[in-house]
Amino acid sequence: MTMRAAVLAVLVSALLTGCRRQEPRAPESGAGSVPGQQQASAPTPAAPPGAVLFISADTRGYLGPCGCSENMRGGIGRAAFQVQQARQGGQPVLYIDGGNSLFGETHLKADQVPQEERKAKALADAFRTMGIAARATGELDDTRGADFRKGLGLPEIPSGGVKVLDAGTRKVGVVAAASGEALVKASQQAREQGADFVVGLLDQPLEAAQAAAALPGLAANLVVATHSASEFSAEENRLVRSDVPVVAVQSKGRSLLRVDLTYAPAKGPFTPQRSQGDVEREVTALEQRIALLDKEIALPGIDPKLKALKQGKRDELAARKQGLLTAPPAPAADVNGFALRFLPLESNLPSAPDTQALVKAYDADVGQLNLAWAKAHGQDCPLPEKGQAGFVGSAVCADCHPDATGVWERTKHHHAWETLEEVGKQHHLNCVGCHVTGWQKPGGVCRLDKVAGREDVGCESCHGPGSKHVDAPSPATIVGKPGEAVCVTCHNTENSPHFDFATYLPRILGPGHGGTGKSGQAGEPPAK
Numbered sequence: 001m002t003m004r005a006a007v008l009a010v011l012v013s014a015l016l017t018g019c020r021r022q023e024p025r026a027p028e029s030g031a032g033s034v035p036g037q038q039q040a041s042a043p044t045p046a047a048p049p050g051a052v053l054f055i056s057a058d059t060r061g062y063l064g065p066c067g068c069s070e071n072m073r074g075g076i077g078r079a080a081f082q083v084q085q086a087r088q089g090g091q092p093v094l095y096i097d098g099g100n101s102l103f104g105e106t107h108l109k110a111d112q113v114p115q116e117e118r119k120a121k122a123l124a125d126a127f128r129t130m131g132i133a134a135r136a137t138g139e140l141d142d143t144r145g146a147d148f149r150k151g152l153g154l155p156e157i158p159s160g161g162v163k164v165l166d167a168g169t170r171k172v173g174v175v176a177a178a179s180g181e182a183l184v185k186a187s188q189q190a191r192e193q194g195a196d197f198v199v200g201l202l203d204q205p206l207e208a209a210q211a212a213a214a215l216p217g218l219a220a221n222l223v224v225a226t227h228s229a230s231e232f233s234a235e236e237n238r239l240v241r242s243d244v245p246v247v248a249v250q251s252k253g254r255s256l257l258r259v260d261l262t263y264a265p266a267k268g269p270f271t272p273q274r275s276q277g278d279v280e281r282e283v284t285a286l287e288q289r290i291a292l293l294d295k296e297i298a299l300p301g302i303d304p305k306l307k308a309l310k311q312g313k314r315d316e317l318a319a320r321k322q323g324l325l326t327a328p329p330a331p332a333a334d335v336n337g338f339a340l341r342f343l344p345l346e347s348n349l350p351s352a353p354d355t356q357a358l359v360k361a362y363d364a365d366v367g368q369l370n371l372a373w374a375k376a377h378g379q380d381c382p383l384p385e386k387g388q389a390g391f392v393g394s395a396v397c398a399d400c401h402p403d404a405t406g407v408w409e410r411t412k413h414h415h416a417w418e419t420l421e422e423v424g425k426q427h428h429l430n431c432v433g434c435h436v437t438g439w440q441k442p443g444g445v446c447r448l449d450k451v452a453g454r455e456d457v458g459c460e461s462c463h464g465p466g467s468k469h470v471d472a473p474s475p476a477t478i479v480g481k482p483g484e485a486v487c488v489t490c491h492n493t494e495n496s497p498h499f500d501f502a503t504y505l506p507r508i509l510g511p512g513h514g515g516t517g518k519s520g521q522a523g524e525p526p527a528k
Contacts, residue, residue, distance in 0.1 A: 048328070051167035052086050053199070053259035054079075054130075057098030057226035058234055058251040060140060061119055063126070063359050065254070066431065067423065068495040071294050071314065073254040073344050076126040077351025077359055082256060082326075082343055083130045084352050089328070092168045095130045098201045098226030098249075099176070100138035102152075108143060110377065114369040115429050117144060122362040124152040129355045134163045136176035136201040138227050159203070162190045169263055170196040170336075175220065178203045180212030187219035197221050197261060197270050197338065205229040206238055206248040213244040220244055221270050221338065222259065232493050237342040245272060245340060252494075256343040260329050264336045273337040279324050286321040287344075290314055298498040300507045315348045322349065367427035371448050378447035381440065389465040389477070390443030394458035396470060401459075403512020408459065411508050417455035426451075434490035437461045462486055481514065 056079065065072035087093045102120040127135070134155050141149050150156070157163045157176040165172045173195025175186035183200050190198045200220035202209045209225035212218070225248040228234035234251035249257050261270070293314040297307055322343075329339040384390045398405040408414055416435040420426040426435075427448050436451055437458035438444025443465060445454045460466050462482045469477040479486075484501040491499040509515025 048091075049169065049263040050328075051092040051094065051170065051172070051261045051263075052089070053167075053172065053257075053261070054083050054086070054093070054095045055098060055199070055224055055249065055257040055259065056096075056253065057100065057201070057224055057249050057257075058228050059097075059101035059123070059253040060231070060251055061102060061104040061116065061123070062252040063119060063122060063362060065252075066495055068434075069497060070297055070311075071347045072497075073250070073346055074252060075345055075351060075359075076123065076253060077356035078345040078349045079253065079256055080126060080130045080352035080355035081350050082258075082345075085326075086258075087131075091328075092166070093131075094133045094165055094167060094172060095127075096133060096174055096199065096201075097127060097135035098224050099136040099203060100140040100227045101135075102141045102149065103143035104140065104231070106139055106143055111370070111373055112429055113144075114373050115366045117148070118362060118366050118369060120144070120148075121152065122358050124154055125358050126355045127154060129352065129358070133165050134174045136174075136203065136226060138203045140227070157201075160186055162186050162193060162195075164190060164193045164195050167197070167261065170261065170267070172196070172261075173198040174201065175199070176201045176203070180208070180215050183212050183220065183223070184215050184217045188217065191219045196267060196336075199224065199259075201226050203227050205233070206240070206246065209246045209248070210240055210242075213240075213242060213246045218244060222247070222340070224249070224257070235493060237344070239340060239342070241272075247340065247342075249342070250344070254345060256345065258325070258341045258343050260339045260341070262329065262335075262337045262339075264334045266334075268336050270336045270338050273329055273339040279327075283321055283324050286317050286324075290317050290321070290346075293317070295498045300504055318346045318348050322346070363424060363428075367424060370427045370429060374448040374450075378449060380450070381438075381444050381446035382442050384442040384465070384467075388442065389468040391438040391441070391454070391460050391465045392467050392470055393453050394437065394456070394460070395453070397459040397466060400473065401512070404459075407508070407510035407513035407515070410510075413457035413461070413508065416457045417451075434495065438465065441465075443467075457490075 062074060062076075064075035064077070083093065083095050102123060103116055108116055132155060134157055136157050137149065137159070155163075157174060159176055159178050160182045161176055163174045165174065171194050173187075173190030173193065175183065175190050175198065177183035177186050177200065180202070183202055187198050187200055198220045200212075200218075200223040202212055202223055203226055204212070205228055206225040209223050213220075213223045221244065223244055223246045225246065228248065228251050234248060237250045237255050237257075238248040240246040247257055249255055262273070293310050296302070297310050297314065325341050325343050394405070394408070412419075417426065420428075420431055420435050425431045429448075432448065432451075433439040435455075435457065436445050437454045437456065437460050440446055445451055462479070464479040466478060471477075487501060487504070488499070490496070491504070506515065
């Protein structure tokens with residue numbers, strides 16, 4: 001190639017390059033900038049017209065999970081974080097509570113009152129950090145009377161009442177009722193007051209809510225069953241798809257219901273968006289994988305390295321699921337729609353700092369309140385009835401059963417009290433009963449200030465009170481081989497969801513204690 005040809009080739013290449021579309025480049029820090037002048041940033045895409053509703057119900061006095069097992073759902077701090085994050089998205093956000101949230105029982109013993117009232121106040125304060133817009137009430141809110149409940153200063157809707165809330169260019173009506181007939185009447189009133197979308201909060205279990213949703217004249221778009229039939233009857237989120245969808249949120253603050261409203265240019269009826277099928281299927285598949293990992297992680301004796309790997313994978317799947325659940329649905333063109341999604345409050349989710357600070361303050365206060373009450377008003381347990389055995393303590397058992405005691409000392413039952421002390425909950429009435437021996441039983445422990453010598457899940461927790469056995473050592477004077485029914489009083493659905501008697505039992509057995517093999521191999525799942 002001649003020199004002239006080479007020069008022409010360079011010129012042609014430069015011209016062609018100049019004709020190509022150049023992709024914009026973000027300016028490097030300090031490059032080409034003028035001091036004191038801000039660089040223009042790309043505009044944030046506007047949120048589509050609509051609003052987000054968060055609904056809780058049937059919290060039953062839970063600020064958070066007990067923490068007995070790993071990867072437990074729930075926590076008012078995690079719920080608050082979800083609401084606060086959504087408020088950064090540019091759409092109106094309304095938080096609504098369906099009631100039955102302040103207490104877990106309709107009647108309290110005298111020693112429970114200081115703790116449960118303090119907890120209800122902490123929940124009310126947490127609701128305020130979430131910007132609560134409205135709440136219904138149920139029988140589990142009136143455990144300490146209507147005056148106590150009203151004194152918390154929350155924005156209540158009386159039974160049969162209506163509250164209409166601004167939600168951008170639309171209005172959301174929230175109605176509370178204790179019967180289907182009252183729900184129909186209140187929903188019609190909400191429409192008359194200008195509500196475009198109506199949420200019905202029914203103080204009944206899911207089955208009754210389904211019947212109410214089918215009543216003629218109902219003007220609600222959604223019915224929420226806010227009171228589960230019993231303590232353990234709302235272990236899962238439930239959605240019944242019908243002309244008027246019916247939902248029951250997992251109890252004890254373990255999930256939130258998220259309702260995404262999308263607005264068309266013109267007002268009109270809202271229709272459920274059913275285009276989320278692919279997302280729902282993927283979420284279901286992820287939840288099945290997470291549940292399997294939870295069970296594997298909870299296996300007693302699992303290798304720590306394998307456990308860490310499985311936990312990492314579980315957190316990854318949970319994060320993926322959370323992303324799917326919180327992504328706003330694609331709005332349907334020219335349709336006012338709503339999409340329903342449950343948000344399980346998984347253990348890997350963050351907590352809102354301001355709300356979590358309220359929980360920590362409660363934890364610090366309630367132990368002192370309970371201990372002070374026990375010292376001032378506590379009464380010892382009644383003595384066993386004539387002819388019945390009483391508790392003697394594990395130290396007495398060790399005199400005649402050194403081998404069995406050696407096995408027990410290597411289990412986590414032996415450290416049950418210590419696990420409470422580590423988290424400062426040794427004076428919490430919700431916890432102590434499964435971490436001492438003979439709690440609230442004749443001849444046992446009935447006062448928080450008199451636990452000494454009965455700490456831990458001792459011999460008599462499983463084999464029964466031992467005074468008669470001490471006086472007359474014989475298999476007939478003790479429970480020789482306790483069955484599963486004894487274990488599940490503490491290893492229940494809530495505290496130990498993956499408990500399996502056949503799998504866990506070998507972890508507390510060893511030579512001299514119903515088992516064989518090397519004495520140092522006894523172990524067991526975390527104490528409950």
